[in-house]
Amino acid sequence: MKNSKPHKIRWSFIIFFIPVALWLFLLIVFPHLELLKMSFTGTDFYGKSGFTLENYGEFFKEPIYWRTFARTALYSIFVTFIVLVISLPVTFYITKIAKIKSQGFLTILVLIPFWVSELIRVYGWIILLRESGVINKFLLKIGIFKVPHEMLYNDITMVMGLVYTSMLFMIVPIIGVMESLDDALIEAAYDLGAKKTTIWRKIIIPYVTPGIMSGSIIVFMLVLGSYLTPKLMGGKNALWFTEQIYNSMIIYFNWNQGAAFGFLLLLLSSLIIFVALKVTRQDFKEVVK
C-alpha cells in the first residue's frame, strides 16, 4: 500500500480502551469462561472431579427441566408479543397524535414506573391483587364479588407483571423510529386508497421494524432472564427457568448443574433472536443502532 502512514501510537485510544477491555474481560468474558468450564465439570463417585457431559445430560433426562425451559421460552415470546401489541398504538399516540407539548409528559409517564425497583413494583401489584388486596376490597364493596378471590399466583398475573415491567424497553426504541416517520407517508397511503389497517400493515409497521426488533430483543432477554416477577407473582407449581438455575446453585449447591442451565439459557436466547432477525430480514447492526 502506497499511502499507508507509519503507525503512530494513539495514546488516547489506549488510555480509553484499557478500562473498557478490562471491564469486558473481568466481568463478562472471564466469569463466563469459568462457568463454561464448570458446566463441563463433574465429580465422580469417588469425589474426583473431571470432564463430563452429565450436567447437560441431566437437562434432557429430567422432563421437569426441559418443560420449565420450554415454558419459559414460550412465555417470554408471548410476553414480548403482548408488549409489542400494546406498545405500537401507544407510541403512535405519543409521536403522531399527542400535541408536541404533551409528548414529553407522556414519555415521562411511561418512564415513572422504572424509577422504583422491580421488587417494589412487584409488591405494588401484590398489594393490589392479593386476596385481601385493594381490588378485591373494591369489587366486594360494589357487590361484583361475593367472596374474595385470589388473583395472584397464576400465569395471567405473571404475564401481566412481566408485560408491565418490560413495556418501557419496547416503547423507547419504537418511539425513536416512529418519530422519524414522515406524516406525509401516512397521508399519501390514505390518499391512494388505503384503509387504516392497511396503513398499519404496509407503512407504519414496516417502517418501525428496526425499532420493533431492538425493542423485542431487549424485552425478550429481560423477560427470559427475569427472576423476581415470576417468582413472586407466578403460579406456585410452575417454575421459571431462572428459578431452576437459582435452585441448582443456591439450594442444591450444584454449581456445575447451574452453570450448564445458564449456558442453555444463553444458547436459547441467542438462537431465538437469530431466528427472529432472519425471519424479519433485519440486519443486527441496523437493529442495535
Added chain:
Amino acid sequence: MQIALSVKNLTKKFGDFTAVNNISFEVEDGKFFSILGPSGCGKTTLLRMIAGFHKPTSGIIEIREKNVLEVEPNKRPVNLVFQNLALFPMMNVFENIAFGLRRRGEKGPEVDKKVNVMLERVGLPGYGKKQINQLSGGQKQRIAIARALVLDPTVLLLDEPLGALDAKLREHMKVELKKLQVEVGTTFVYITHDQSEAMVMSDYVAVMNSGHFEQLDTPQNLYSNPASSFVAQFVGNNNKFIVGLKKDESGNFYATTPEGGQFLLSEPFDLQDQGTFEMYVRPEAMIINPSQGNKAINELNADVKAILFDGGNSRLLVVPENSKQELIVALPQNHQFDYIKAKDKIRVGWYPESAVCFKKSEEKIYEEL
C-alpha cells in the same frame, strides 16, 4: 365542457386565523389549472381541503358535480402529489406505483401492465426494481406523479412538486410535466409560488394572496392586464413608480412622481379619493432612446447604473434623474444598444397603454426577494 372540480365559497379557519378566505372557482375537464401565490398564502391548505385532509370551515367542494365533503380521502376520486413527494421508502418503485391499484383490489398482470405503461409515460421504463433511495431528485419526482396518475384520478392535485429540484432540472421538468398532462388529458390542479412554472404550464392561473384569489385568468391576461397591484408585482418583472394622479383641462390623466415627472395614462381614474397610487411598467415595455418629439410617449432621463447581461434576457439597470429608485429596462436582442455602457445617460420611454396604475393598497404586500 364538463366541470371536473368546482369549489364554492370555501373558507378554512385555524382558530382565529383565516387561512383560506371564501374562495370559489371551477376547473374544466382536462385543463391545467394553477394556483400561484407566495408561501404561507394558504395554497396547501386549499389543496388539502380538496384532497380531504382538512375539513372546510364552510363552503362546498364538488367533483364532477358531486359534493365530496363527506367523502374520506381514500375514497375521493382525486389524488395528491405531496410537497415532499412522500414516496414509500420501504417499497421499490414498482410497489410504490402499484400501491393504489392494489388497494382497489387489482391483481397480477393487470397491475404489471398499468405500472409499466406508467413508467414508460414518465420516461423511466425498467425502473420498477429500483429502490427509492437509488433515484435522483427528478426521478423521484416522476415516480411520485406516476404513483398518483396511475389511478386515473378525476383531478390530480400537485403541491409544489418541482420545489425541491435545482433550477436547470426544474426548467426541464416544467416542459415535461406540461407534455405529460396534455398526453394523459387528466385535469391538473397545480400549486406553486414560482410564477414562471404557473405561466409556462397552465391554461388558467389563479393568483392567491393571504387566503383569497386576487385574479383568475389565462397566463397572457395575468401578464398584460393584472387586476391588482399584487398581481402586477407577483407575475413577471415590473417597474414600480409611487405616483400621485391628476387630470388636466382636456381630460387627460397624468401620474406625477415626487421628482416632478409627469406621465400620461391611457385610462381614466376616479379622483375622488386622493392618495398615493402605484404605476407599473414592464421592463420590455420600456423603450431605450425613443425617437425625439414623439408626444405620445412618456419619457424620462436616466443614468445607466449597470448592464445585467443574461443572454437573451439581458437588461439595463437604470436610475432616473433626481431619483434613487432603480428601474429595469429590457435590452432588445438585435445588438442595437451594444454601445451603451455603465454611467451613460439615456432616455427611457413607454406608451401610456403599457402602464397600469392602482391605488396603493393598505395591506402589506409580499415582496419577492
